[in-house]
Amino acid sequence: MTRPAPDTFARRLIACLDVRAGRVVKGVHFEGLRDAGDPAALAARYDAEGIDELVVLDVTATAEDRLALARTVSAVAANVFIPLAVGGGVRSVDDAARVIDAGADKVGINTAALGDPSLISRIASRFGSQAVVVAIDAKRDGDRLTVCSHAGRTPTPWDAVAWAREAQARGAGEILLTSIDADGTRRGFDCPLTAVVSGAVGIPVIASGGAGAPSHFVDVFSAGRADAALAASIFHDETCSVRAIKAALRTHGLPVRL
Amino acid sequence: MIALVDYGAGNLASVRKALRACGAVLLEPAAPADLDRASAIVLPGVGHFAATASLDESWRSAIRGRLEAGVPFLGICLGMQWLFEGSDEAPDVAGLGWLPGRITRLPDRTPEGGRLKVPHAGWNVARATARSPVPGLQDGAYFYFTHAYAAPVTGATAATTMYGSPFASAVRRGLVCGVQFHPEKSGAAGLAVLGAFVGGVR
Numbered sequence A: 001m002t003r004p005a006p007d008t009f010a011r012r013l014i015a016c017l018d019v020r021a022g023r024v025v026k027g028v029h030f031e032g033l034r035d036a037g038d039p040a041a042l043a044a045r046y047d048a049e050g051i052d053e054l055v056v057l058d059v060t061a062t063a064e065d066r067l068a069l070a071r072t073v074s075a076v077a078a079n080v081f082i083p084l085a086v087g088g089g090v091r092s093v094d095d096a097a098r099v100i101d102a103g104a105d106k107v108g109i110n111t112a113a114l115g116d117p118s119l120i121s122r123i124a125s126r127f128g129s130q131a132v133v134v135a136i137d138a139k140r141d142g143d144r145l146t147v148c149s150h151a152g153r154t155p156t157p158w159d160a161v162a163w164a165r166e167a168q169a170r171g172a173g174e175i176l177l178t179s180i181d182a183d184g185t186r187r188g189f190d191c192p193l194t195a196v197v198s199g200a201v202g203i204p205v206i207a208s209g210g211a212g213a214p215s216h217f218v219d220v221f222s223a224g225r226a227d228a229a230l231a232a233s234i235f236h237d238e239t240c241s242v243r244a245i246k247a248a249l250r251t252h253g254l255p256v257r258l
Numbered sequence B: 001m002i003a004l005v006d007y008g009a010g011n012l013a014s015v016r017k018a019l020r021a022c023g024a025v026l027l028e029p030a031a032p033a034d035l036d037r038a039s040a041i042v043l044p045g046v047g048h049f050a051a052t053a054s055l056d057e058s059w060r061s062a063i064r065g066r067l068e069a070g071v072p073f074l075g076i077c078l079g080m081q082w083l084f085e086g087s088d089e090a091p092d093v094a095g096l097g098w099l100p101g102r103i104t105r106l107p108d109r110t111p112e113g114g115r116l117k118v119p120h121a122g123w124n125v126a127r128a129t130a131r132s133p134v135p136g137l138q139d140g141a142y143f144y145f146t147h148a149y150a151a152p153v154t155g156a157t158a159a160t161t162m163y164g165s166p167f168a169s170a171v172r173r174g175l176v177c178g179v180q181f182h183p184e185k186s187g188a189a190g191l192a193v194l195g196a197f198v199g200g201v202r
Helices: A039-049 A063-079 A093-101 A111-115 A118-127 A160-169 A191-200 A214-222 A242-251 B013-021 B032-037 B049-054 B057-068 B187-201
Strands: A012-020 A023-026 A034-037 A053-058 A084-087 A106-109 A132-141 A144-149 A154-159 A174-179 A205-208 A228-231 B002-004 B040-043 B073-076 B102-105 B120-125 B142-147 B157-163 B165-173 B176-179
Touching (some): A012 A242, A023 A039, A039 A053, A053 A063, A063 A093, A084 A132, A093 A106, A106 A118, A132 A160, A154 A160, A160 A191, A191 A214, B002 B013, B002 B032, B013 B187, B032 B057, B040 B057, B120 B157, B142 B187
Parallel strands (some): A132 A174, A205 A228, B040 B073, B073 B176
Antiparallel strands (some): A012 A023, B165 B176
């Protein structure tokens, strides 16, 4: 059994910026994307509100847009002094080097790692395990927790627990676990999914998908045994603030950085 | 000028950026002799202790010479661990041995038997010890950590952090300081540590 880490170790809140062509966009399942602002300005705002970490996720469709990513990462990194992870389209060690050179502390890899799991160890041996976040998109299929690639569209033979263990064995430093079923619903994280994956690995698990209210974060850190929780649109919309979520966590005896 | 030593252990960009934000003028030494021009030394680093093997005998003796001459030093993460005699992470690689003790793996159990995740990745509190605080380190503030190995609590400990059991999250002996956390990634609390170091050098 994983018990909550004792004392002062804070439960981490992470804001995700979905970026296309240098702008933050939002939309359910990448359809009907709407502009949600300037990445650097949003990052600075979340930092001021007490976010613990930032993720820039490149949801770009074209090669031209991808070239803009390094500039976006640099602009975000210039204004904040908290951990920054960058994901989306990282397919090689060179891709990882590019975003790390631009100011990222960690890279998220997903589809490329499923296609070639050695990518995890190759990036880890060059930049350290702390720089490697393996993103897992999982979908419930009866009793199975099927890992999907290509932004959740393509089922793979992997089970989420088995793939998380494999990623850890190959040198991943953290797992970013997104519930495809919960994503965009705002009805709460998939706590059973998070708990089973978090309990199966010794590295931190970041829960993602479904955040809609401060109580959802309390649930995912207690019943879901998450080490960190990520959300995007509720922060952009100001549906709930970083402060409100942290206040709720603290009320429930979960340590947070205030 | 503050020498920021690049020995290939991780990405220097964020440390460079944070030091500059604190007003530091940086020198990035290409050879050990360049350290003679530095009024202070920052040794960053993240990743595996084996990476410190790049600090060969020429670097070791140059850094040791500057520390003996009273040049202020700040080691960050791996750069702090390197001040000790060695690490269980890479038993064949010697540390500088400036501080007594050895780096060991963090426990994956609490004293009560609960499971702990290793690496210790995230924000945790540093409790300053009254005797020899690291300048700018605010007692009780949160800092960002990412490490699987840690320094023991000894007479050189300037702050402790609890993760299952206490470890040294900051060390100090004279003008030689080290922090296990990443001040360049710890928001205002981290910049306060870097700012005090930079301010103390001028």
